[in-house]
Amino acid sequence: MTQTATIGFISLGCPKATVDSERILTRLRAEGYRIRPTYEDADLVIVNTCGFIEDAVDESLEAIGEALAANGQVIVTGCLGARAQVVREAHPEVLAVTGPDALEEVMAAVHAQLPAPHDPFMSLVPPQGIRLTPRHYAYLKISEGCNHRCSFCIIPSLRGDLASRPIGEVLGEAERLVEAGVRELLVISQDTSAYGLDLRYRLDFWRGRPLKTDTAALARALGSLPAWVRLHYVYPYPHVDALIPLMAEGLILPYLDMPLQHASAPVLRAMRRPAAAEKVLDRLARWREQCPQLVLRSTFIVGFPGESESDFEQLLDFLRAARLDRVGCFPYSPVAGAAANALPDPVPEGLRKERVARFMTLQAEISRAKLAERIGQRLTVLVDEVREAEVIARSYADAPEIDGQVILPGAWELDPGDFIAVEITGSGEHDLWASPVEGL
Numbered sequence: 001m002t003q004t005a006t007i008g009f010i011s012l013g014c015p016k017a018t019v020d021s022e023r024i025l026t027r028l029r030a031e032g033y034r035i036r037p038t039y040e041d042a043d044l045v046i047v048n049t050c051g052f053i054e055d056a057v058d059e060s061l062e063a064i065g066e067a068l069a070a071n072g073q074v075i076v077t078g079c080l081g082a083r084a085q086v087v088r089e090a091h092p093e094v095l096a097v098t099g100p101d102a103l104e105e106v107m108a109a110v111h112a113q114l115p116a117p118h119d120p121f122m123s124l125v126p127p128q129g130i131r132l133t134p135r136h137y138a139y140l141k142i143s144e145g146c147n148h149r150c151s152f153c154i155i156p157s158l159r160g161d162l163a164s165r166p167i168g169e170v171l172g173e174a175e176r177l178v179e180a181g182v183r184e185l186l187v188i189s190q191d192t193s194a195y196g197l198d199l200r201y202r203l204d205f206w207r208g209r210p211l212k213t214d215t216a217a218l219a220r221a222l223g224s225l226p227a228w229v230r231l232h233y234v235y236p237y238p239h240v241d242a243l244i245p246l247m248a249e250g251l252i253l254p255y256l257d258m259p260l261q262h263a264s265a266p267v268l269r270a271m272r273r274p275a276a277a278e279k280v281l282d283r284l285a286r287w288r289e290q291c292p293q294l295v296l297r298s299t300f301i302v303g304f305p306g307e308s309e310s311d312f313e314q315l316l317d318f319l320r321a322a323r324l325d326r327v328g329c330f331p332y333s334p335v336a337g338a339a340a341n342a343l344p345d346p347v348p349e350g351l352r353k354e355r356v357a358r359f360m361t362l363q364a365e366i367s368r369a370k371l372a373e374r375i376g377q378r379l380t381v382l383v384d385e386v387r388e389a390e391v392i393a394r395s396y397a398d399a400p401e402i403d404g405q406v407i408l409p410g411a412w413e414l415d416p417g418d419f420i421a422v423e424i425t426g427s428g429e430h431d432l433w434a435s436p437v438e439g440l
Ligand code: SF4
Pocket: 146, 147, 148, 149, 150, 153, 154, 155, 156, 190, 191
């Protein structure tokens, strides 16, 4: 055993898994454990896994195998942990396996193996907790689980039905993050528009004020903090209309990440998702009228079982009409345990890839044209990274890690987390180029 109980921690998966990792790390540090990002020099290793698609399962099993080979003492948590038999079949020697969002179970497994050291100096944890993102932005998880049952997805069976955090608790965490230097809060969940539904939108308190636990109240309250607020995973339900005025007022960023998945009614029905592409187009048009600077990001699945050429053409027509700013497109890939695996008429792999390529060619033209429209605009950007000969920043239109960047050529005396005014001077397919200007 090392002198101070030391834990190696490996975090895989999506932002929701990152938040789970941050909670576990925060508790470990609060109890006095030392943390290492490696397998060596640790008394045991925790691997937070992802189990969403088969590639992620393979990567997680590989990481567990490496940890076992290098260290021998391994606790597994996270989405793949919800399928404990898969983990145990591949690696019977792991110490414990828990599912996602299982802080107490992970801590119990750690305590059973390695008692907490009780060192008062090591126990000092910053009030905002331990984070895995850079200091100037942070993910804020507002709920866990999902009430939908999309046929391609196993999240509800991994993470259960929607369970929202009371609004006072979420706002308290947001305040602590901002006090610790966070300049951008990224609101995440499986379905941000459903926030509070399971709690019947019950009243909670923040700064002594009663607030309803719902998306609009949360967005308005977050908007009162001195940080950018960006909403992810918002579905185009009617009550989302209430968020657009908050964007037009500048309280939250005029940016919506809205996973639409498809535009053809039969495919959406087979996916078990609301099927109304025209209604989505009407809604987007209304939102853009109310808030012209609104930026929309979405993701789509191409080659879903039963998708005909005409379904796919409808999707391309939708893209042409919607002119979304940022788009991700994935070829359909079966996920073990998903209902969609039983659907007839699979699309051959070659055709899936070909459709993804056609989709991306069309969207690249749209993105390039939309970015070119920004040349000459003045925008506020948030600095992510300062290099020797350029600064990498983002505007309100770019979420970290998934969207583009605003690149400022040259050496500038700036720090990550600085907000500066720039003028856009050039554009490509994903990124913009800019020069600093006097404040906006
Ligand atoms: S894909 Fe569907 S079921 Fe899965 S988390 Fe999203 S909304 Fe819920």
